[in-house]
Amino acid sequence: xxxxxxxxxxxxxxxxxxxxxxxxxxxxxxxxxxxxxxxxxxxxxxxxxxxxxxxxxxxxxxxxxxxxxxxxxxxxxxxxxxxxxxxxxxxxxxxxxxxxxxxxxxxxxxxxxxxxxxxxx
Amino acid sequence: xxxxxxxxxxxxxxxxxxxxxxxxxxxxxxxxxxxxxxxxxxxxxxxxxxxxxxxxxxxxxxxxxxxxxxxxxxxxxxxxxxxxxxxxxxxxxxxxxxxxxxxxxxxxxxxxxxxxxxxxxxxxxxxxxxxxxxxxxxxxxxxxxxxxxxxxxxxxxxxxxxxxxxxxxxxxxxxxxxxxxxxxxxxxxxxxxxxxxxxxxxxxxxxxxxxxxxxxxxxxxxxxxxxxxxxxxxxxxxxxxxxxxxxxxxxxxxxxxxxxxxxxxxxxxxxxxxxxxxxxxxxxxxxxxxxxxxxxxxxxxxxxxxxxxxxxxxxxxxxxxxxxxxxxxxxxxxxxxxxxxxxxxxxxxxxxxxxxxxxxxxxxxxxxxxxxxxxxxxxxxxxxxxxxxxxxxxxxxxxxxxxxxxxxxxxxxxxxxxxxxxxxxxxxxxxxxxxxxxxxxxxxxxxxxxxx
Numbered sequence: 001x002x003x004x005x006x007x008x009x010x011x012x013x014x015x016x017x018x019x020x021x022x023x024x025x026x027x028x029x030x031x032x033x034x035x036x037x038x039x040x041x042x043x044x045x046x047x048x049x050x051x052x053x054x055x056x057x058x059x060x061x062x063x064x065x066x067x068x069x070x071x072x073x074x075x076x077x078x079x080x081x082x083x084x085x086x087x088x089x090x091x092x093x094x095x096x097x098x099x100x101x102x103x104x105x106x107x108x109x110x111x112x113x114x115x116x117x118x119x120x121x
Numbered sequence: 122x123x124x125x126x127x128x129x130x131x132x133x134x135x136x137x138x139x140x141x142x143x144x145x146x147x148x149x150x151x152x153x154x155x156x157x158x159x160x161x162x163x164x165x166x167x168x169x170x171x172x173x174x175x176x177x178x179x180x181x182x183x184x185x186x187x188x189x190x191x192x193x194x195x196x197x198x199x200x201x202x203x204x205x206x207x208x209x210x211x212x213x214x215x216x217x218x219x220x221x222x223x224x225x226x227x228x229x230x231x232x233x234x235x236x237x238x239x240x241x242x243x244x245x246x247x248x249x250x251x252x253x254x255x256x257x258x259x260x261x262x263x264x265x266x267x268x269x270x271x272x273x274x275x276x277x278x279x280x281x282x283x284x285x286x287x288x289x290x291x292x293x294x295x296x297x298x299x300x301x302x303x304x305x306x307x308x309x310x311x312x313x314x315x316x317x318x319x320x321x322x323x324x325x326x327x328x329x330x331x332x333x334x335x336x337x338x339x340x341x342x343x344x345x346x347x348x349x350x351x352x353x354x355x356x357x358x359x360x361x362x363x364x365x366x367x368x369x370x371x372x373x374x375x376x377x378x379x380x381x382x383x384x385x386x387x388x389x390x391x392x393x394x395x396x397x398x399x400x401x402x403x404x405x406x407x408x409x410x411x412x413x414x415x416x417x418x419x420x421x422x423x424x425x426x427x428x429x430x431x432x433x434x435x436x437x438x439x440x441x442x443x444x445x446x447x448x449x450x451x452x453x454x455x456x457x458x459x460x461x462x463x464x465x466x467x468x469x470x471x472x473x474x475x476x477x478x479x480x481x482x483x484x485x486x487x488x489x490x491x492x493x494x495x496x497x498x499x500x501x502x503x504x505x506x507x508x509x510x511x512x513x514x515x516x517x518x519x520x521x522x523x524x525x526x527x528x529x530x531x532x533x534x535x536x537x538x539x540x541x542x543x544x545x546x547x548x549x550x551x552x553x554x555x556x557x558x559x560x561x562x563x564x565x566x567x568x569x570x571x572x573x
Contacts, residue, residue: 014392023390052496071394080165082555084484084513096497113346
């Protein structure tokens with residue numbers, strides 16, 4: 001079953017200097033292995049291209065909590081005070097990653113978040 | 122106190138400078154707190170304070186909401202025996218502490234002992250220190266001629282000393298956020314400054330509390346996916362901390378929001394890079410070993426966070442004058458609004474070229490299509506109903522930055538059909554204090570404690 005990341009994980013971004021981090025958190029432990037397989041640094045690059053994130057993207061895995069923490073260097077236009085972005089802190093950056101899509105087993109369908117009529121989206 | 126005997130209850134009073142004040146009052150009034158801690162200094166807060174101080178010599182240099190926050194909580198803290206730790210001192214902790222003492226007197230708290238904790242100001246010495254800038258690798262000396270401030274991030278130790286000396290209220294300048302919450306734990310439980318396991322766990326709990334409502338349902342709601350009860354009525358959290366640092370995160374009854382594994386995990390990783398090496402002045406925290414358990418409704422038990430020895434250095438935040446940002450916007454709506462926005466961008470770029478704009482960086486956004494996610498925006502599935510064209514440029518001089526607003530003014534009668542425009546009342550140029558970081562040896566920073 002093909003689903004958007006939004007159905008299986010929630011995200012939050014934080015800022016330090018010119019670096020943003022985005023935590024991708026599985027709603028259920030059962031989702032985590034599929035998220036870990038699909039939500040790679042390369043997958044993040046399909047959302048955050050070299051203009052959006054000018055430096056490296058690093059992934060940290062916290063298996064015990066079902067969390068992937070991505071660190072995006074050069075993501076904040078030079079940092080909060082220099083940035084020309086309207087969202088200087090990049091507080092809204094973490095919602096972009098929820099567009100990613102991934103495969104999960106059909107058996108997990110009852111655990112998906114969001115509207116029940118929205119399966120597969 | 123109504124909480125479990127032997128635990129220490131520490132509540133949040135603010136997660137940032139602009140935070141709401143009522144939740145702090147509820148914590149002070151109904152939270153049965155031992156300590157109430159205020160975190161009001163973001164990286165950018167201090168740069169804003171420095172800008173203000175340059176423009177307004179009468180600016181006292183501390184939290185602009187100090188009076189409001191303290192008036193909201195002091196009567197309750199006095200009545201309930203709640204002590205306060207706060208970084209509202211910003212760039213002048215002593216002045217803030219003196220003002221808090223006046224507010225205590227006003228509230229009838231006659232014998233409140235108020236202490237200011239100030240760290241060494243490194244702005245005079247760091248330019249010749251030979252240190253390197255963390256972000257760029259360049260020598261600090263390369264920014265010395267634009268440097269206006271250099272503040273170290275202090276840890277918990279000086280706050281602990283002030284509490285040990287009997288302070289009811291401790292007002293600090295720049296302190297690492299978790300340290301504000303760790304200090305009461307170290308003071309109360311007598312943790313040593315090299316008890317890395319407890320300091321790691323305690324700092325982790327401090328990190329969960331430091332952003333206020335971000336662990337109680339704030340910065341969290343997503344309708345249909347993460348629904349938050351009564352999100353207009355969010356509380357600030359408290360933690361019931363046990364002697365080994367294990368804690369339960371909770372909130373006062375009768376408030377909205379939620380505390381569950383989702384909110385705690387989101388906040389645990391907020392502003393964290395390597396989760397196994399979250400560096401504070403006090404300890405290196407490892408969140409990867411954390412154990413979380415829903416202990417009751419809106420109550421999460423947090424244990425297992427580990428700690429390793431602190432580093433030999435302290436981070437210093439350096440503010441440098443880096444020119445000015447000019448910014449303004451105008452609007453299109455209805456059929457063709459996106460095409461108009463694109464043509465308006467072409468017009469602006471051509472006129473700014475003719476006007477000889479010299480900018481270090483320039484950005485034109487279409488709010489409604491690509492402004493918030495920028496280059497990470499998805500292609501719009503259909504034409505938006507309306508678009509704001511927003512332009513911003515960072516320039517070396519104010520005169521250059523003012524050209525942005527002038528050319529946006531020009532779009533009123535020299536622009537396109539049906540251009541919506543604001544009357545330019547607001548200040549469209551702001552000064553930029555860019556921030557750089559460096560690491561200094563610990564022994565180059567001293568903290569002084571002054572009771573007022």
